[in-house]
Amino acid sequence: MVEFRGYQEEALGTALDLTHLRRLWPFVRPYRAGFLVAIGILAVSFAVELAGPYVLRLTLDGPVADAVAGRSVDRATIWWLGAAYLAVTLLGAGLGYAYALVTTWCGQRVIRDVRSRLFEHVLGLGPRFFETNPAGKLVTRVTSDVENLNELIATGVLQSLFDLLKIVGILAALFWIDPVLALYTLAVTPVVVGISLLFRRFARDAYRRVRTRLARQNAFTAEAVGGMRTTRVFLQEDAVRGHYHELNRATQGAWIDTVVSFSLFFSVMDFVLRASQAGILWFGGQHLLEGTLSVGAFGQFWLLYNKLTDPIRELGEKYNVLQSAFSSSERIFQILDRPPDLRLPAAPRPTAKGPAALRFEHVWFAYREGMPVLQDIDLAIAQGQVVAVVGPTGAGKTTLLSLLSRLRDPDSGRVLLDGVDLRDLDLTALRRRIAVVQQDVFLFTGTVLDNVRLFDPAIPEAKAEAALRAVGAWEFVQRLPDGLHAKVEERGATFSQGERQLLSFARAIAHDPDVLILDEATANIDTASEARIQEGLRVLLQGRTSLVVAHRLSTVQRADRIVVLQRGRIVEDGDHASLLARGGLYARMLHRVG
């Protein structure tokens, strides 16, 4: 029976914290000129916005009043006023357009820079970071969290400051037109705003419920569709349908709450606004009657009052947007603040391509304190020597290999390449000399060529092809629809395990390493590929200093030397014949195979 308990409500994050802005400054700084332009545009467009109603006032009090009063009207004035209003309109529209472009231009550039920096930083962190942070979570950081920052940079802070300025400015203008009427406005506005915010909050809470419930429902939709076969096989159609129905009903309930709140919000807002306008009409009408207010001034007042409510309401709403942007920024800086696992040398020692000698010097390593995975490993590997590492599961074979390309550094002891501590070498230069073939081959989406040269255009196609030929992979690559340029699906789904292994061999060869580190693939490889892999392996190991976690007897027999690991220690070291003769762990391990 299914309960689907995986869908818990998600808690929301942090409060407003302006230190985030300081942290963002280095990213904003390069574009500060653009942001200054945006501020300038905002200031001018505010002036333009105030000008519109003023032109209307001049019209109503000038030509229109003259006409009504039966006085002669100056035609030129009419045209001038028309032209002025036209100018105000076009200028306002143009400025709005410019503002949108400039803020997007700057904001999106900041976003792009933050994203690049974050991505680069994440890739520079060590494997330990990736073990505790699932890829999916990290993807969210570089996509939606970075996106949220835009709210902070482009629309959030700037717009809020401007809204504040607008409110003050419009109120000042209202007082200038008619202080008494302005006082009435000042009394009514908080009521309008208060009611609007109150209803807005209901609506927002309801909407937040919708979002969480809809997210749950959609997540389940994805599971229900993706897991349909499992559902059918276990006859759980009704359970899945029933659970979907429940989630659907829950979402519907939340939706209907929003419908009610939004309908109420809009209607109440409309009514309150119009009632307050009716109040302005009543008070203003009396001032008109008394002659203290002209019709034009009244019209101006009316229009300005309508402009007042928007910035106030938006200011109230900005808070939430900013809050979510702040929690995104916090999550981003949490990652950016994390130093890389590896310390890089300030003045790296040079390393040149060519035959390489390796040495592990009393190396200790533990993933968890007190539980050493490698204990006092001491191992020297001569130039061109092929060393096979064997031992029971969990003996530390894979960990040993990961020290060579500095995926990890030893807790104590040293790993040396040509007599130099790996930690004193330039990391890129080190990794250029080493190629690693993992047991579990990772293929990237792209083409076969992309995967062989790992997107490195410095490796010519001919070299990639030669590498594929050398390891015996050309035969099946050639048969693919586009050969070298054949598409590779996500995780290389269309290739068999044997083919993937051969591609990873080609990848290693194409990078022409001095040192080869190989975690041999498991035996679940079809017989046809197996023969080719054997041959490919021979080519791969030729003339390179190699360290191989071996899963094949043939590989072990071919090795110059066999190192037997047990519980993190080297327990035996020698060639196949001598180890067999010794009758130790190695001999016992191979006993069954005979």
Added chain:
Amino acid sequence: MFATFRRFRRAFGLLRAHRGAVFLGALGIPVSAALTLWMPALVADGVGVVQEIGAAGGEAAGRGEGLARLTWIVLTLAGVALAEALAKYLARERLVTASRYVETRLKDDLMAHLVRLPAAWFDRARTGDLISRLTQDVELVRFVVGPALLHGGLALLIVPGGFVRMAQISVPMALVTLACSAAMLGAMAVLMPRIGRMSRLVQEAIGAISQRAAEDFAGVRVLMNFARTDAQAGTMRTLGEEYLQRNLRLTRFRAAIDLFVHTFRNLVVVGVVVLGAAAATRSSLGASDLLEFVLLMQAMVWPLISMGWILATFHRAVAAAERIEEVFETPPEPSGGARPVLRGQVTVQDLTFRYPGQEHPALAGVSFALEPGAKLGLVGPVGSGKSTLLALLLRLYDPPAGTVRVDGHDVLDLDPAVLRATFALAPQDPFLFSDTIAGNVRFGVSATEAAAGDDLEVLAAVEASALDRDLEQIQGGLEAVVGERGITLSGGQKQRVSLARALAANRAALVLDDTLSAVDYSTETTILDRLRRARRGRTMIVASHRLTAVEDSDLILVLDQGRVVERGTHRELVQRGGWYAEMWRRQQEHQALEGGGES
């Protein structure tokens, strides 16, 4: 037009269940529209009254009377505003709520239909595409039966009504407004689809970023090992640049719409200022008329914009409705047929099977018989037909008539549900739901059994799958939530949860489709030992790459390209010296070097 509306027949049919609400809501629309158009006149009246008295010289008596008339107008205005708010509330709340009910029903119906579709259908369907039908497409259809009715209805009354009233005030001014409105709508009609296209491009760009990031993070070790992290960061910068450029283009279009709306809306005012002032000099057109005109224009802006918005959305909704109908038109899996109690005796006779649209048969001339309680092993390279054979037993696909029999019944004559109640399948790539581990194990236990029984069955299944040791390491144990698709578990753990699920379902036959491929040797040995005990006379069919999993089978079939190339017991096959013997030798080697039995 009617032809396109027919696409929404299902949605409107569902809406009929809420016709009371729809009727009430529809009633609110004309009332609200009429009141909306009345308010500008009232404001203008108020100003007019005041002005009249001012013009008349403004002695005290006139002022008193003026104030009384003004008060009356202001009160009427407040009343009209209240009535308008109520009418609109009624319309919005009733119509939109009804559309939400329709949405829920539509989604429920879709899901109910989906779970009845043949399993084979899902091979061809793309998951993302189906999800978008269940979410975005339904939302688009809802838009038509709810918000579009509301806003479309309001706009169709307010816009023409407004123009009529404007024309009464001044025909030339009304014509200017009409021209401006038409231009605005035209601009929207041109720009909106482009904005739609542009935002899809922007979405694609962020999708590319997200995919690149997901891959690079997942394959980060390879990138590190080959010193390619810097280069990939460069690729990401390029993608970021593309996203930036597309975003800028989108902003240009969005801002252009704002530009047009702003301009045309104010051009009307310019027209009013010039024409109105000019007219005022000739005729009796007063300031109050001009004011009413401007206020009418303001009342019409939103309905005009919503018209453009509805028109732009409508054709997308038509396509969405078509995609939804496509799902409904797919015939469900035939149910019915005999429902006998099966013991799991399997006879396969000269079975040849092709996947639809495939040239090469996935299985060719396969025959074997399996007694209840016996064990069958299936081995062979990838793509040799092992999984296909298992899928046919559960009738996830239909085999040719008479080729596959269970307890003497042709599977085609049986209700598929009976077969699935007989065979419990644990696939190589198991699907876990984001539920607790216990919930996933219990997935195949029927509700009645779960209510009646205890968790002993589950615990036994967990033990037999050697999950018990892992559970000690996992915080929360059985009650730990596994995350979407079991993301918090390793591949081997997922496979073992799936095995436990198959065991707990307590079916007459257990079908393992390379279920232990990601489990290490020593754990596999433990599981195989425990399975032998937990099996309790159940028929077992095991497809595996690891020969140790089939070693004790009563019959082993070696498949290659759909054909049985070797058959016999383990001992016979090893002696034969064919594919099986070679594979066995290699696997023994591998196991030895992994220190099998030596840790």
